[in-house]
Amino acid sequence: xxxxxxxxxxxxNYSNIFCRSLLLLWTTAPxxxxxxxxxxxxxxxxPSVAIWINKQVVDTVATILSSGSSYNFxxxxxxxxxxxxxxxxxxxxxxxVEAASINFGEKLTxxxxxxxxxxxxxxxxxxxxxxxxxxxxxQLLQQQADDEPRTLLFIMSExxxxxxTVTTMLLLLCPLAWWIPLLILIASVPQPYVSxxxxxxxxxxxxxxxLQARQMQYYSSVMLTDTYAxxxxxFGLGSLFTQRYLQAFQDxxxxxxxxxGKQAFSLTGLxxxxxxxxxxxxxxxxxxxxxxxxxxxxxLLFIQSLAYTQQNLSYLMRSSVIFQRTVLFMERFFNxxxxxPTMSVYIPASPVPAPLKSGITFENVDFTYPDGRVALTGVSxxxxxxxxxxxxxxxxxxxxxxxxxxxxxYDPTQxxxxxxxxxxxxxxxxxxxxxxxxxxxxxxxxxxxxxxNIALGNLAAINDLEQLKRAANKSGIAQKVERFPEGYFTxxxxxxxxxxLSGGEWQKLALARAFxxxxxxxILILDEPTAALDPRSEYEIYRSFSExxxxxxAILVTHRLASVRMADRILVLxxxxxIEVGTHEELLQKRGEYATLWSMQADQYRNEVIE
Ligand SMILES: Nc1ncnc2c1ncn2[C@@H]1O[C@H](COP(=O)(O)OP(=O)(O)OP(=O)(O)O)[C@@H](O)[C@H]1O
Ligand SMILES: [Mg+2]
Numbered sequence: 001x002x003x004x005x006x007x008x009x010x011x012x013n014y015s016n017i018f019c020r021s022l023l024l025l026w027t028t029a030p031x032x033x034x035x036x037x038x039x040x041x042x043x044x045x046x047p048s049v050a051i052w053i054n055k056q057v058v059d060t061v062a063t064i065l066s067s068g069s070s071y072n073f074x075x076x077x078x079x080x081x082x083x084x085x086x087x088x089x090x091x092x093x094x095x096x097v098e099a100a101s102i103n104f105g106e107k108l109t110x111x112x113x114x115x116x117x118x119x120x121x122x123x124x125x126x127x128x129x130x131x132x133x134x135x136x137x138x139q140l141l142q143q144q145a146d147d148e149p150r151t152l153l154f155i156m157s158e159x160x161x162x163x164x165t166v167t168t169m170l171l172l173l174c175p176l177a178w179w180i181p182l183l184i185l186i187a188s189v190p191q192p193y194v195s196x197x198x199x200x201x202x203x204x205x206x207x208x209x210x211l212q213a214r215q216m217q218y219y220s221s222v223m224l225t226d227t228y229a230x231x232x233x234x235f236g237l238g239s240l241f242t243q244r245y246l247q248a249f250q251d252x253x254x255x256x257x258x259x260x261g262k263q264a265f266s267l268t269g270l271x272x273x274x275x276x277x278x279x280x281x282x283x284x285x286x287x288x289x290x291x292x293x294x295x296x297x298x299x300l301l302f303i304q305s306l307a308y309t310q311q312n313l314s315y316l317m318r319s320s321v322i323f324q325r326t327v328l329f330m331e332r333f334f335n336x337x338x339x340x341p342t343m344s345v346y347i348p349a350s351p352v353p354a355p356l357k358s359g360i361t362f363e364n365v366d367f368t369y370p371d372g373r374v375a376l377t378g379v380s381x382x383x384x385x386x387x388x389x390x391x392x393x394x395x396x397x398x399x400x401x402x403x404x405x406x407x408x409x410y411d412p413t414q415x416x417x418x419x420x421x422x423x424x425x426x427x428x429x430x431x432x433x434x435x436x437x438x439x440x441x442x443x444x445x446x447x448x449x450x451x452x453n454i455a456l457g458n459l460a461a462i463n464d465l466e467q468l469k470r471a472a473n474k475s476g477i478a479q480k481v482e483r484f485p486e487g488y489f490t491x492x493x494x495x496x497x498x499x500x501l502s503g504g505e506w507q508k509l510a511l512a513r514a515f516x517x518x519x520x521x522x523i524l525i526l527d528e529p530t531a532a533l534d535p536r537s538e539y540e541i542y543r544s545f546s547e548x549x550x551x552x553x554a555i556l557v558t559h560r561l562a563s564v565r566m567a568d569r570i571l572v573l574x575x576x577x578x579i580e581v582g583t584h585e586e587l588l589q590k591r592g593e594y595a596t597l598w599s600m601q602a603d604q605y606r607n608e609v610i611e
Contacts, residue, residue, distance in 0.1 A: 014327055021152065021330045025104070028111045032104040039097050040157060042089060044164025048172055050086040051304045053079050059297035101157045105150035112145045115337060124429050125343035126409040130370050134339075140210050141329075141336055148329040155319040155326060162315040169305045169312070176288075176298055180281050184306070187277025188313045191270040198263040199321040203328055205255045212252040219245040226494060278306060343411060349428035352435055353420035356385040356522055356553060360406070366414035367401055375401040376576045379415075385522075388554040390567035392594065397573040399557045400441055403525050406555070407436055437517040438525040441557075443510035445501075447493030450481050450509065454488075457513035458520065467516060474548060475511035476537050503532040511541070515548065524549055527557040542566065561601050570594060 026033050057079050064071050120128075120138065128134045170181035206213075219241045222228045232238060285302045288294040360383040367376040376398045383389055391399045405412060408424055417424040424432070437457065446453050454471055455462040461471075468488055472478035484490040484499070491498035501509070511529055530538040541548075542563050556567060564570055565584045572580035572587070572594045580592050587594035 013331075017327050017331050017334065020334055021327075024111070024330075025108065025153075029104055029107050032100055032107070035100055036097065036104065036153075036157065039093055039100070040160040041164060043093050043097065044161035045168060046086050046090045046093075047165050047308050048168035050083060050090070051169075051301055051308070052172060053083045053086065054304065055295075055297035055301040057083070057297075058300050059295045062296045097157050101153040102150075105153045108149040108153065109146060112149050112333065113142075116141060116145060116333075119337050119339075123341060123343070124345060124408075125411075126404070127342040127370055131342075136210050136214070137332065137336065139214055140207065141333060143213075144329050145333075148326050151322055152326045152330070155323045158315050159319040159323055162312040162319065165312040166309055166316060169309045172301060173305050173309075176285060176294065176302060180285075180302075183277050183281050184309055187274040188310070191267060191274060191317055194266050194270060195263060195317060195321050198259060198266070199324055200328075202256060202259050202263070203325050205259060206252075209252040209255060212248040215248040216245055216252070219248065274310075278310070282306065343408075344425075345429055346426040349431075350422050350426050352427050352431045353422065354435065354522060356420055358382075358420050359384040359387070359553070360523075361418040362402075362405075362415070363418065364415035365405065365412040365417060367398075367405060367410065368413045369401075374576060376405070376412075379573075379576075379578045381571060381578060381581060383553055383555070385553055386551065387569065388549050388556065388567045390564035390570045391555055391557045391573065392559070392561065392564060392570060392597065393573035394597075396575075398576040399573055400527055401576075402573070403438065403440075403527055403555065403557065406523075406525070407433060407438060435521045436523045436525060437514040437521045439507075439510045439514045439527060439529050441527040441531070443507065443513075445493065445506050445509075447495040447498060448491070449488065450477075450484070450490050450492060451488035453492060453509050454512045454516050457515075457517035461516050468512075471512040471516035474515045474544065475508045476533075476540050477505060477508035477512055480505060480508075504534060504537065507532040508537065522553060524552045524554040525557075526555070528559070529556075530558070530560065530563070538563075561598050572597075 022033075057076075060071065060076065060079070063069070116138070123129075128138075170185070173181045173184070222241050223232065223238065223245075232241070282302070285294060285299060289296065289299045362379050362381050365376055365379045366374075368374045379398075379402065391402065393399055404410060405417065408429055411425060419427060419432070446456065448456075451465070451468050452462065454468045457471070458467075461467040465488060469478060472481055472488075481487055481490070492501060494500060507529070511526075514524065514526070530541055533541065538560075545563075545566055556564065558564060567584075569581060569583060570587055571578055572592070574593055580587055580590065580594050582590065588598060589595075
């Protein structure tokens, strides 16, 4: 009983996904959908029409030969004409169906990628990208989105005609004896059924092994991409990564290998069953014809129908196996589209205070990453409007995390962040982010032109060369850009044959990105903005720092303590706790953590000067 209920639920689920997939096809390309529906229906019916005509022709000829009577010219002519049309259509349709389904497949693949991208973009926080289950799922969908939609169409253009052909063939066989189509079905159906079941296990195993698949991809990309080429050679990492690749492969392969073996073994056994059923039916038909109970046309009909049924049942089997996998992909895709946001966005959102009056207040803020790592505990401070605050502390102290909370990539696990007394959670998140210009420590390098790399900070400036130049000037990259023949239109990154920049030059571009945004924003955050810069560039940036932060509330995260003296206040973080707050002089007098860090750096410089 439970088995029946489960099977029923499964069938319901499948038909639901199938209908939603059809709807997706329809919304992606309505014209192609109509064309394919008609063409596939015709393709499926033509063999049965042709076989029926064959039977009529053979029977007519046999009757005339045996009785010696004359034939009706128009009947024979229309039968032959019908046959010619059927055969013509049979060869005419496939190339058109194939072309249409390939075009359609490409549209569908693009549509699925677009929907994935839009859905991923709808997550305003970073939690989904840090939840490994969710991330695995997204990676799997992204990888399969290139193949599965095309497979769906390929399968449909095989599955639907095969289904029509098999159904009509079985109907044609009914007049011979009611049990013949039944026998053929009973003998042939277990094969696709078992195959489907095993294929489902293969899919499940493959999904469970997606970690290994991603590892394989990662290890091979480490060996094959330029980013890692230097270290791989220097440290002699080649054999380590090939070994790791092999381990991941073997883990994945073992599981799949045994399942595929099981599949081949059971299919061989079942094909014996199907051959025996067909042989019995064939023998019976021949005996009936010899006894005069069936016409020669019926024997021909049986032989041709059986061949077509067998062939199309195997198409059906093959496509239903792949179809099942595609349906599972579509199910995952639809589930992903329906996944709930991980961060709740308050609606109606409060407008963002501009300009800030009382400032930004962290009140007892705790934050623990989704993987359980505690990054901040009980952090409380106020950032006053127009103030520049330096955030210092050892590696892993929680500085970047604090910045990410401020940009609301995460909500605090405990405590609150207030902006002019309003909880950050209640503000319009997009409007809030427009107020923030930030250079992250792990800034991005886009394979776009230099101008575009800067303009990404403020898309409104994408065609405003003057504004881009101003930002480039501030970050100190302008001179370099002007030396390129194509200036701001120079393409960057090796991916599309662009030019490569040095690490520091990329960092200057990231700074320019923040500065182009900064013209419209109130808060400027620089997380290790000069880590890759040479002393002169660093000096230039900090020399014009007061100019850059004029009228802004700024946070400067840096390990170069010499540069924090220009901040109005310094916040010292240690192991996620805010342990000291004050000006440079106050903190030195306090002789705490900051004073220790300061004297370490000062000693280092002093020693170097003495040496
Ligand atoms: N995405 C993440 N998932 C889990 N833990 C994280 C994540 N990012 C950071 N952490 C952990 O949170 C702690 C604080 O990290 P954070 O990046 O804020 O340090 P930081 O002060 O910016 O250090 P650094 O000076 O090296 O940049 C670290 O212990 C780190 O391991
Ligand atoms: Mg950091």
